[in-house]
Amino acid sequence: MDRKHSNYEVQIIGKPLRCPHCDSAIFSHREVYLDIVSPNVDVDPFNEDPPEQLVLQSFTCNDCYNIQQFQQLTKGMETNIVCKQVD
Amino acid sequence: MAKDLNLEESHIAILDRPINCLFCEHDVFIPYVTYKNEVEPEMYAGIQANYTAVCTHCGSAIQFGEMSNVHVNPIITEAKLQAQKRCLLLALQILVQEKKIDDTVLTLAEEEQYFKVMVLLKSRTNQVEEMPALSCLAIALSQLSTHNIVDAMQVHRIILDESYPGIEPFLKQFIK
Numbered sequence: 645m646d647r648k649h650s651n652y653e654v655q656i657i658g659k660p661l662r663c664p665h666c667d668s669a670i671f672s673h674r675e676v677y678l679d680i681v682s683p684n685v686d687v688d689p690f691n692e693d694p695p696e697q698l699v700l701q702s703f704t705c706n707d708c709y710n711i712q713q714f715q716q717l718t719k720g721m722e723t724n725i726v727c728k729q730v731d
Numbered sequence: 732m733a734k735d736l737n738l739e740e741s742h743i744a745i746l747d748r749p750i751n752c753l754f755c756e757h758d759v760f761i762p763y764v765t766y767k768n769e770v771e772p773e774m775y776a777g778i779q780a781n782y783t784a785v786c787t788h789c790g791s792a793i794q795f796g797e798m799s800n801v802h803v804n805p806i807i808t809e810a811k812l813q814a815q816k817r818c819l820l821l822a823l824q825i826l827v828q829e830k831k832i833d834d835t836v837l838t839l840a841e842e843e844q845y846f847k848v849m850v851l852l853k854s855r856t857n858q859v860e861e862m863p864a865l866s867c868l869a870i871a872l873s874q875l876s877t878h879n880i881v882d883a884m885q886v887h888r889i890i891l892d893e894s895y896p897g898i899e900p901f902l903k904q905f906i907k
């Protein structure tokens with residue numbers, strides 16, 4: 645099934661995000677989860693803690709499908725990623 | 732073990748060329764070894780990297796599918812470096828005390844002649860140019876655990892949870 649994503653203009657640390665390939669400024673967004681490989685794994689085979697995850701905000705260019713990804717960083721009330729829905 | 736000590740803010744080079752963030756051009760990253768989470772496999776088209784570096788300034792993530800050309804240089808603050816040197820001396824003191832190594836190693840470490848320390852530790856590693864004190868520490872710690880003087884798992888946990896401040900009191904317990 646094809647998922648429908650909303651489209652966004654995005655600012656990262658106050659600077660508009662552009663596609664490095666085609667310069668478009670409209671992106672679809674999804675959240676991506678990567679499991680972080682724990683260095684414990686080699687040493688401690690009995691470690692049963694669930695893997696930690698790295699959560700990335702992934703922005704796919706609407707025109708050429710180039711993907712750019714950012715981790716959300718929050719300092720007090722401020723966050724590095726601001727999205728404005730455009731449709 | 733040297734690699735496990737490196738879970739911190741780092742400069743990264745690919746094929747000896749330093750990388751800068753593509754978005755903000757800063758050059759400090761947190762490196763992660765990552766693999767694809769399988770919860771929603773249909774969401775992961777194009778994302779199969781096993782190495783992810785996140786820019787500490789803007790959050791931009793750079794992914795590499797191959798790690799062999801990725802060189803990570805942790806940024807060592809003066810405080811961290813001093814802690815590493817103190818821990819190295821402790822680890823060597825224990826090895827000397829247990830008669831695993833000649834005591835000239837202590838003088839060499841105090842004089843910061845780390846390459847000579849490395850020779851005495853009989854290390855075959857040749858990638859020590861950037862952080863000789865840390866490399867010596869990693870080798871000394873692994874020798875302490877291969878000789879069953881300290882518990883490898885315990886050292887490993889302390890490094891992960893508390894970094895160097897935690898190893899210092901841990902090693903001190905073994906000094907007679």
Ligand SMILES: [Zn+2]
Pocket residue numbers: 663664665666667668705706707708709710
């Ligand atoms: Zn594009």
Ligand SMILES: [Zn+2]
Pocket residue numbers: 752753754755756757786787788789790791
């Ligand atoms: Zn950046």
